[in-house]
Amino acid sequence: MVEVRDPRRYSVTSPNASVQERLFRSLVEYAPTGVAMVDRFGTIVLVNRETERLFGYTPDELVGQSIDMLVPRRLLGSHAGFRAQFFESPQRREMGAGRDLFGLRKDGTEIPVEIGLNPVETDEGVFVLASIVDITARKQAEARFRIAVEASPHGMVMVDPQGRMMLVNRETERLFGYERSELLGQPVEMLVPHQVRAHHPDVRAAFAADPRSRPMGAGRDLYGRRKDGSEIPVEIGLNPIETTDGIFVLASVVDISPRKRAEEALRRSNEELERFAYVASHDLQEPLRTVTSYMQLLSRRYRDRLDGDASEFIDFAVSGAKRMQRLIQDLLTFSRVSTRGEALQLTDADIVLQGVIANLKAAIAESNASIACDRLPQIIADPVQLEQLLMNLLGNALKFRGTEAPQVHITATRTGRFQRFSIGDNGIGIDPQFFDRIFVIFQRLHGRDDYPGTGVGLAICKKIVERHGGRIWVESKPGSGSTFHFTLVAASE
Ligand code: ADP
16 A cells, blocks of 8 residues: 555645656556546546546646546446445545446547546545556457457357356357357357266366467367257367466357268268169179170071171170170179278288289280389278289289380389379370379270270279279370389378
8 A cells, every 4th residue: 555645735735845856756646557546525636647548638628627527427436436435435446446437528428448446544634546458459449359259150168267168259159059248258158969968077177278379179070069969060169368367269150960961961972872783783794694695596596597797786785795794893893892892991002013924914915015123112092992903003014015015113202191192104104184084984085896895894993092092193295105103001100
């Protein structure tokens, strides 16, 4: 408590001030905070420049007047009561804690203020020394923050260090089905599903111990609990906000039910499509076999009785049926990539490659190809599908050769958690405009007479690589060979 004998001695005009008094006076006079001393009757006995500036008065217009002239009319009643209370038990305090305070300016406008009160005991009784801070800028910043939060398309929830919701926006009300008044001041746990509610304070404590902006529960499915007890899948971003009262958390909540529904619909439709492809290709084989075998019977038994045209027509029909059989078999293989895949396991890619080279021995010899390969590493894969993958890529490298004998180069490079395999050839190459198309089922760039095939091979490769969590792509120029790259998870992972 400041001991002052006569507060009037500190009025700006005092003629007999000692050096120390002058210093003290200028301290008050030029303080960036408004200062006003008031007696128990509410009379202003001292003000500084900042108070005059804040309220728009010139020097000496305030001293001797009632403090009420600085209080908005509508607050006068409660102000008188408050003053009486203060002088009954004078102690240092904030004025109107928790309520918004306003000052009345000379021009009739109001300014938001924060007021601290200190009792000052003198021979002439107790005075109150009020410090007044203009909080217009802070209020404006707060208002802007509120507008931004309110306008956010995400649910925004500000949680205090005790886990109570201090601010929620309209979207939060909509998402969780509560009125704002039902949420404010309540523990945030009321928005958390029952089964994880008990654990949630630990989650908050962990965040407070390492406060960084980050998604909540990365990699896990999060749910929010609505007022009606239903749960919604959500994605939550957490942002720490440091305040003098500790670390607050601003959580942004996005309802991901539409995305989940779309993913589920896509999964179901993919499954149906695969079932359809499987059933169709499986069931189509039987009648096709009948057609083929009766055509062949016809040709064998009646060849001498038919004329040249008829025999030719039968040959066309048989080769058409055989082609269809191949297409159906490839389609079946394609649909089996996801339905009949084996578990991913530690696989020695080198052993698999040697098996593939052995299988292609005839084609290699026939095309006079030379094959150079690194020692391939161990990876995590379905060995049967890895064999299929290498078989298709190596088969294509031999098939799409130019005029020279094929030279194929197979390498593997570690890139992060993946191994990148590359199969380069010196064949006819591919125009970059077709890089995407060749991985689509039944898409081919050549006629059957130039190069045999069904256009399913690369689609199978893509499906296999994607089932393994990797990527497949091609680099090529027409006439300069092609290199197909794909990535699979390396063994150490
Ligand atoms: P298919 O080999 O039955 O035609 P793919 O799906 O394996 O079917 O390949 C699709 C198309 O991609 C091929 O028709 C060919 O035009 C092109 N292609 C694939 N591999 C190569 C390669 N190594 N060199 C040049 N073109 C290729």
